[in-house]
Amino acid sequence: MNEERKIKYEVLETRNETENIFTVVLKTPSGDPLSFSAGQYINVYFPETGKPEGKSYSISSPPGEKNFSLCVRTIGDFSKRLSSLSPGDKVTGTEPYGYFFSDSDDSPLVMIASGIGVSPFRSMILDQLKKNPGRPMRLFYGSCTLSGAVFGKEFETLAKKHPNFRLRYFITRENPGHPLAERGRMDGKKILSMLSFEEKGESAEKGGNGKNLNNAEFLICGSIEFTRDLWRSLQNAGAPEENIYTEAFF
Numbered sequence: 001m002n003e004e005r006k007i008k009y010e011v012l013e014t015r016n017e018t019e020n021i022f023t024v025v026l027k028t029p030s031g032d033p034l035s036f037s038a039g040q041y042i043n044v045y046f047p048e049t050g051k052p053e054g055k056s057y058s059i060s061s062p063p064g065e066k067n068f069s070l071c072v073r074t075i076g077d078f079s080k081r082l083s084s085l086s087p088g089d090k091v092t093g094t095e096p097y098g099y100f101f102s103d104s105d106d107s108p109l110v111m112i113a114s115g116i117g118v119s120p121f122r123s124m125i126l127d128q129l130k131k132n133p134g135r136p137m138r139l140f141y142g143s144c145t146l147s148g149a150v151f152g153k154e155f156e157t158l159a160k161k162h163p164n165f166r167l168r169y170f171i172t173r174e175n176p177g178h179p180l181a182e183r184g185r186m187d188g189k190k191i192l193s194m195l196s197f198e199e200k201g202e203s204a205e206k207g208g209n210g211k212n213l214n215n216a217e218f219l220i221c222g223s224i225e226f227t228r229d230l231w232r233s234l235q236n237a238g239a240p241e242e243n244i245y246t247e248a249f250f
């Protein structure tokens with residue numbers, strides 16, 4: 001088996017996003033933008049701890065920027081170590097991996113995230129708004145609380161500016177009191193019913209633009225349990241299996 005090529009990335013910045021989620025901004029050794037597709041991740045290693053195993057982190061920034069970022073929830077040893085890095089520190093990582101993205105340029109994208117699973121979707125949304133500005137995109141975003149929904153404010157601003165991008169929160173541990181949020185867990189049936197409702201609304205508003213959600217691609221990202229449950233319930237609700245892509249954070 002081929003050894004993974006290891007790269008020493010330089011930490012430019014770490015910043016808190018919510019109480020237990022932070023962003024780390026990294027620079028490639030050459031200073032050139034990292035080449036990747038939105039949805040990919042890198043593996044990170046801390047060889048100085050004597051542990052050979054690495055962990056994976058999705059890239060949260062869009063391709064083409066000078067530097068790239070990871071968004072990390074502090075859970076255990078590895079994520080805590082990442083959170084304690086300072087500007088100028090070096091991090092051992094790999095080149096980008098993974099196939100968590102759509103190959104199409106115009107199919108409607110239905111992104112379904114729970115918690116920190118939203119990280120690759122930030123990359124995709126910013127990338128698509130630039131490359132394919134009219135592409136229909138929906139983000140269904142589950143979080144325990146509204147204030148814990150990382151990038152929420154940024155997504156809300158984007159949704160106001162770009163009618164093709166719509167956001168819906170599902171908040172489980174409080175009454176959200178927010179026009180884009182409802183209380184409770186999401187499931188495939190709720191998601192599909194909202195899509196068909198929006199589709200009708202959209203054609204009525206715009207007189208139809210030829211783009212409907214029949215050929216939508218569904219991307220699910222979050223914990224193993226969340227990903228598995230949504231994958232099943234979307235299929236049970238009628239979403240074609242071949243149009244569903246998953247990325248489980250374990």
Ligand SMILES: Cc1cc2nc3c(=O)[nH]c(=O)nc-3n(C[C@H](O)[C@H](O)[C@H](O)COP(=O)(O)OP(=O)(O)OC[C@H]3O[C@@H](n4cnc5c(N)ncnc54)[C@H](O)[C@@H]3O)c2cc1C
Pocket residue numbers: 041055056057058059070071072073074075076077078079080116119120223247248249250
């Ligand atoms: C392809 C891929 C992409 C990933 N991208 C990201 C990313 O963008 N951002 C990110 O923060 N993480 C991401 N992860 C998860 C990441 O790789 C680590 O597993 C995570 O940071 C926990 O590692 P740790 O050593 O800090 O905690 P651990 O020591 O592994 O865990 C500490 C405790 O938390 C529990 N735990 C672990 N994970 C979870 C969880 N998801 N939810 C609830 N409890 C948990 C464990 O059971 C344990 O009790 C990704 C994983 C994969 C496979």
